[in-house]
Amino acid sequence: MNNIQEIVGMIFIILGIAFDFFGVLGLIRLPDVYNRLQAATKCVTFGTAGILFGVFILKGFSVFGFKALLGVAFVFLTSPVAAHAISRAAHRSKIALTPETVIDQYQDDHELKED
Amino acid sequence: MKILRWLGGLVIIAIFLYYNFFIFEGPLLLKLINISLFCTLFVLIRVIFGPSPADRIVAVDILGILIIGMVALLGLYYDQNFFMDIALIWALLSFIAALTFAKILEGRQIDE
Numbered sequence: 001m002n003n004i005q006e007i008v009g010m011i012f013i014i015l016g017i018a019f020d021f022f023g024v025l026g027l028i029r030l031p032d033v034y035n036r037l038q039a040a041t042k043c044v045t046f047g048t049a050g051i052l053f054g055v056f057i058l059k060g061f062s063v064f065g066f067k068a069l070l071g072v073a074f075v076f077l078t079s080p081v082a083a084h085a086i087s088r089a090a091h092r093s094k095i096a097l098t099p100e101t102v103i104d105q106y107q108d109d110h111e112l113k114e115d
Numbered sequence: 116m117k118i119l120r121w122l123g124g125l126v127i128i129a130i131f132l133y134y135n136f137f138i139f140e141g142p143l144l145l146k147l148i149n150i151s152l153f154c155t156l157f158v159l160i161r162v163i164f165g166p167s168p169a170d171r172i173v174a175v176d177i178l179g180i181l182i183i184g185m186v187a188l189l190g191l192y193y194d195q196n197f198f199m200d201i202a203l204i205w206a207l208l209s210f211i212a213a214l215t216f217a218k219i220l221e222g223r224q225i226d227e
Contacts, residue, residue, distance in 0.1 A: 010143070013188070017147050020181060024154040027161055027177060028124070033169045036161075040177045051184035052202075055191055067199035068187060074206040075180065082176055082213035089221040090169035 009058035016050030019043050032098035033090050041083040049075050144192050151185040172216045179209025 023043025030036050052071045059065035091106055135149050158181065161174040183202045190198025215225060 013147060016184065017150050020154050020184065021150060024157045024177070024181070027174065028157050033167060033173065036170065037173050040173065044177050044180050048180050048184040052187055055187050058191065064190065064196055064199055067196075067203065071183060071187065071199065071202055071206060074203060074210075075183065078206060078210035079176075079180055082210055082217070085214050085217040086169065086172055086176065086220075089217040090167075092221050093169070095167050095169050 005057060005060070009054045012050050012054030012057060016047040016052075016054060019047030019050060021047075023047060031100075033095055034087060034097065037083055037087050037090075041079060045075060045079040142192075144188060148185060148188050148192065151181065151188065155181055155185070168220060172213065172220060175216070176209065176213040179205060179212070183209075 020043070023040045026039025026043065027036050030039055049072050052068045052075070055068040056065045056072070059068065097104060131153055135146055135153075139146065139149070155178065158174050158178045162171050162178070165171045165174060183206050186198050186202040186205065190196070190202070218225060
């Protein structure tokens with residue numbers, strides 16, 4: 001029982017670290033604010049939630065474990081809200097999109113509303 | 116020029132992974148914490164050289180979320196309870212900071 005618990009917890013933690021690493025690679029590599037936000041926020045949120053859930057499995061039903069579970073809830077609640085606010089503010093302050101952009105429906109909606 | 120940047124990044128990542136998994140001797144948890152610190156270094160590059168202010172705000176938000184996981188792993192390594200308190204407080208403060216930065220970037224004031 002104890003051995004299985006440790007193995008499953010370490011698997012969750014290693015998966016979370018891998019998600020973090022690839023999300024940060026997207027943050028470095030991609031050409032645009034919106035692309036970077038989209039890659040980094042999803043991957044890093046899921047990776048950190050994976051790490052905290054692995055800590056919960058390793059520690060079991062103790063104070064440490066329940067705090068880790070509370071951390072999963074906090075990360076899942078707060079990170080998408082912050083990402084949405086940042087992307088909305090960036091688009092409204094007219095930060096340029098990458099030249100390869102095909103369609104920008106938010107800008108079209110604004111132009112329709114102003115007319 | 117672009118190929119040179121690609122190769123430089125790949126060489127840096129390969130050297131780090133080789134050092135971390137084949138030369139550095141320690142428990143597995145310390146190796147994982149090393150990878151998390153390496154990710155933090157990349158995010159700091161984006162904070163320093165980001166072309167626009169929105170890039171820097173995104174990078175600071177991501178940095179906060181990364182540090183939560185890293186502090187949880189440190190607490191697991193040292194077997195202390197108070198590290199998780201630091202992680203929870205860091206999560207809430209990072210959220211409030213990201214919202215405030217977004218509001219200022221949009222051109223509004225904080226108390227609006």
